[in-house]
Amino acid sequence: MDLEPDEIFQHAEAGETRCVDFVKLWHRALAAATATSIHQSGPGKFFITGFNARFLNLTLLNEYLHEMVKLSPLQSYSMEVVPAGEAVGAIGAAVNAAQAAEKASSASS
Numbered sequence: 001m002d003l004e005p006d007e008i009f010q011h012a013e014a015g016e017t018r019c020v021d022f023v024k025l026w027h028r029a030l031a032a033a034t035a036t037s038i039h040q041s042g043p044g045k046f047f048i049t050g051f052n053a054r055f056l057n058l059t060l061l062n063e064y065l066h067e068m069v070k071l072s073p074l075q076s077y078s079m080e081v082v083p084a085g086e087a088v089g090a091i092g093a094a095v096n097a098a099q100a101a102e103k104a105s106s107a108s109s
Contacts, residue, residue, distance in 0.1 A: 009055045027057060031064035034077075038069050043077035049088050053081050 011019035034046055
């Protein structure tokens with residue numbers, strides 16, 4: 001699209017069809033990525049952060065996730081929007097690295 005993110009979401013609120021469709025697609029893509037993670041690693045807490053997280057509609061995201069994650073044991077996930085900041089990204093990267101290292105060491109044992 002030829003618009004900035006804030007313009008897209010602003011036009012979507014005004015009802016412009018192509019922007020409304022984009023917003024739905026954006027949420028569906030986030031839901032698909034999250035559903036993939038849930039199916040591969042199980043449910044957990046998912047944190048959404050970044051500059052454009054302010055546009056996230058958790059109700060819509062959860063609706064799409066519920067369509068994609070059908071098994072009730074997998075539906076115990078939760079979502080949270082966290083304000084953006086470099087520290088949050090660094091902490092998330094460190095947690096992911098620690099989990100990957102733990103998984104690799106338990107697999108080699």
